Structure formats: C-alpha cells, structure tokens
Amino acid sequence: MTAERAPGAGGGGVVDGADRGDGADRGDGARRGLDARLVVDRGAFRLDAELRARPGEVVAVLGPNGSGKSTALRALAGLESLADGRIGLDAQDVTTMPTERRPVGMVFQDYLLFGHLSALDNVAFGPRCQGAGRAEARERAAELLERVGLAEYAAARPRALSGGQAQRVALARALAVRPRLLLLDEPLAALDVHTRASVRSELRRRLADLDCATVLVTHDPLDAMVLADRITVLEAGRVVQEGTPGEVAQHPRTGYVARLVGLNLYRGSARGTRVALAGGAESAPAEVSLSERWDGEVFVAFPPRAVALYRQRPDGTPRNLWRLRIEGVERFGDQVRVHLEGALPLLADITPEALAELRPVGGAEVWAAVKATEVRCYPA
Numbered sequence: 001m002t003a004e005r006a007p008g009a010g011g012g013g014v015v016d017g018a019d020r021g022d023g024a025d026r027g028d029g030a031r032r033g034l035d036a037r038l039v040v041d042r043g044a045f046r047l048d049a050e051l052r053a054r055p056g057e058v059v060a061v062l063g064p065n066g067s068g069k070s071t072a073l074r075a076l077a078g079l080e081s082l083a084d085g086r087i088g089l090d091a092q093d094v095t096t097m098p099t100e101r102r103p104v105g106m107v108f109q110d111y112l113l114f115g116h117l118s119a120l121d122n123v124a125f126g127p128r129c130q131g132a133g134r135a136e137a138r139e140r141a142a143e144l145l146e147r148v149g150l151a152e153y154a155a156a157r158p159r160a161l162s163g164g165q166a167q168r169v170a171l172a173r174a175l176a177v178r179p180r181l182l183l184l185d186e187p188l189a190a191l192d193v194h195t196r197a198s199v200r201s202e203l204r205r206r207l208a209d210l211d212c213a214t215v216l217v218t219h220d221p222l223d224a225m226v227l228a229d230r231i232t233v234l235e236a237g238r239v240v241q242e243g244t245p246g247e248v249a250q251h252p253r254t255g256y257v258a259r260l261v262g263l264n265l266y267r268g269s270a271r272g273t274r275v276a277l278a279g280g281a282e283s284a285p286a287e288v289s290l291s292e293r294w295d296g297e298v299f300v301a302f303p304p305r306a307v308a309l310y311r312q313r314p315d316g317t318p319r320n321l322w323r324l325r326i327e328g329v330e331r332f333g334d335q336v337r338v339h340l341e342g343a344l345p346l347l348a349d350i351t352p353e354a355l356a357e358l359r360p361v362g363g364a365e366v367w368a369a370v371k372a373t374e375v376r377c378y379p380a
C-alpha cells in the first residue's frame with residue numbers, strides 16, 4: 001500500500017517491482033515513459049524534484065502557490081533549462097533537446113488556442129510545424145477532433161466554443177504531435193464551477209485512453225484525486241509525498257498534505273443510494289450510503305470531521321455505520337485525528353474530549369458513523 005523509496009544513490013522516487021530501473025539507457029531494462037530529475041535555480045528558489053510517469057499513467061503534481069509546479073512543467077517542456085538533472089523519455093535523453101523537437105504535447109491553463117484559426121487548423125498546427133503536409137496535418141487533426149467528440153466543430157473558431165470544448169480542442173492539439181509525454185497546466189482552472197465537474201470526469205476518461213505518459217499540475221486536490229493515477233506533492237521545490245490518491249489521502253506526511261486532502265475518499269460502484277467500494281483490500285467490500293441516487297462508477301468522499309465515533313453501537317442508527325479498529329491517534333490542530341482500519345480505512349477528526357470518552361486501548365474497536373448527507377459523490 002505505502003509508497004516505497006528506491007534504495008541507494010540516484011534512486012529516489014517511487015518504484016515498483018516490475019519497473020525497478022535506474023533510468024539508464026540500457027535497452028530492455030531501461031525505464032519507459034518519463035524518468036526525470038529536474039533541478040532549476042531561480043535565485044532564492046531552487047526546484048529539485050524527481051518525476052516519473054509510466055506510459056499510460058497520469059501523474060498529478062500538486063502543491064501550494066510558489067512550490068515550483070509551473071517551473072517543473074516548463075522544464076519538462078524545455079522552456080526552462082536545467083541547472084542539473086536529466087530528462088529521460090522512453091529511455092531517450094531529451095535534457096538538452098530544443099522544445100519544438102521534444103515529443104511533448106502541452107495543454108496550457110487558458111488553452112492558448114489561436115483565435116483566428118478554426119478548431120481544425122488549431123489542431124493541425126503542431127503536425128504542420130513538425131513538417132507534415134497540409135492535407136496530412138488536416139487529416140490527422142480531423143481524426144483527433146473526432147476522437148474528442150468535436151468533429152462537427154472543425155470549422156468553428158475558438159470564441160464559438162464553450163470552455164469544455166476549447167479544452168478538448170487544446171487536448172487534441174497537444175495529441176496531434178503524437179507526444180510521448182503530455183503536459184497539462186491546471187487543466188480545469190479556466191472553467192466555471194458548474195462545468196468543472198463534468199469536464200473533470202470527461203477528461204479523466206480521455207486521459208485513461210492515452211498510451212503516453214501524462215503529467216498535470218494543479219493546486220486543487222480534487223482534480224489530482226480524480227484525474228491522476230499517482231500524485232507527487234511539491235512544497236518549496238521539493239517532493240514531500242508521492243503515491244496513489246488513496247495513499248496520499250490516507251497517510252498525509254505534512255500538514256499541508258493533510259489539510260489539502262482532508263477527505264476520506266473511495267472509489268466504488270453505485271446503485272441507487274448504495275455504493276459498493278472497490279478494492280476492499282483484505283476485507284469484504286464495504287458499502288457507503290448516499291442521500292441521493294447514483295448509478296455507475298463513482299468516487300465518494302467525506303471529511304474526517306464528518307465522522308462520529310462511539311464505544312457502543314449508537315441508537316437511531318445513521319445510514320453509514322462501521323465497526324472499525326483504532327490504529328493510531330495524532331494531534332491535528334485543535335482536534336485529534338484517529339486512524340481506523342477494518343472494512344474500510346478511515347480518518348476521523350474528533351475533539352480531545354470525545355477521544356477521552358472513547359477511552360481507546362491499543363487496537364480498540366469502535367463504531368464509526370457518517371451521515372449520508374455528508375457523503376459527496378461524483379462520477380469516476
């Protein structure tokens with residue numbers, strides 16, 4: 001479950017058994033996808049971060065303002081030169097390769113579509129720059145617009161597109177250069193709140209279909225949780241945590257991460273007002289009840305402060321009630337954060353007085369309750 005650090009010099013970062021390499025260009029054993037150490041000096045600020053993403057994997061770089069997210073993305077795109085480190089892409093060293101020659105597609109925060117070009121010509125722009133003929137570039141652009149569901153908007157100018165559609169054109173444009181690395185800068189920041197949720201789910205599905213490595217930067221934990229397979233958290237130019245969204249949410253390693261992902265988050269399958277959770281690890285799948293009806297694959301989330309803990313089974317049973325084991329307790333601001341395990345892993349923030357009343361001894365079992373109205377649900 002927990003992220004492992006590669007042992008030894010030059011290792012660092014997260015590895016798994018199947019892909020344990022040191023990033024050297026060595027044919028079979030070489031790491032595919034992105035394998036980078038980015039060192040950028042900007043006077044008082046220094047970015048020194050390792051970033052890895054396998055082909056088909058989406059890695060979110062999450063961090064507060066000024067933590068170096070944009071610097072990292074710009075360095076990957078070749079818009080920022082490295083003081084030290086290396087950028088490997090599918091075992092090729094692209095550290096000093098000029099931006100325009102890198103097999104990298106980028107979606108900028110406000111999409112930066114060319115206002116005077118049609119959607120089709122916007123998408124055809126990259127292939128044209130790479131030397132494709134006009135007909136070939138437009139053919140590839142048409143295919144990509146179709147893939148993002150915008151075939152009928154080929155002739156439209158950017159100003160005639162909604163925010164979500166403009167984002168799809170920007171994505172098609174980035175993919176048109178057949179990138180081995182896709183970079184997304186705050187991909188949902190330009191959208192209003194109502195559009196965000198639907199575009200987020202749609203973008204997730206599109207990213208899941210890609211076979212290139214994807215790195216996106218965001219300061220919104222929800223975007224990172226929903227869009228990414230793995231999250232790398234940057235603070236002050238350094239990686240402070242990395243892992244799957246579940247790992248990062250359940251085991252914050254800094255106050256920033258804990259506040260940021262102050263959510264219990266699960267994925268599951270909804271039917272009516274019940275969600276059967278996926279991947280219940282060693283235990284039987286738990287269920288979460290909702291206050292409204294949903295169907296299909298969803299995320300359910302609720303904050304630790306929405307959890308009440310009881311020694312005895314409470315009367316007037318709330319719809320979500322689990323018997324769980326206390327695994328640990330720590331101070332969390334003026335609250336106490338209780339780590340629970342069992343049918344589902346859970347964080348509960350309660351007052352020190354409430355903890356005193358529970359009188360937990362090691363491994364004690366308690367009842368954890370969450371009102372269905374506290375549970376947020378959104379499409380996976």
Ligand SMILES: Nc1ncnc2c1ncn2[C@@H]1O[C@H](COP(=O)(O)OP(=O)(O)OP(=O)(O)O)[C@@H](O)[C@H]1O
Pocket residue numbers: 042043045063064065066067068069070071072219
């Ligand atoms: N052009 C520049 N020259 C010098 N320092 C810069 C420049 N641009 C950014 N910085 C500094 O580099 C650091 C990292 O900035 P960066 O924009 O990468 O952070 P970020 O995590 O993307 O922040 P935000 O979420 O606000 O976009 C900051 O301390 C910033 O002040």
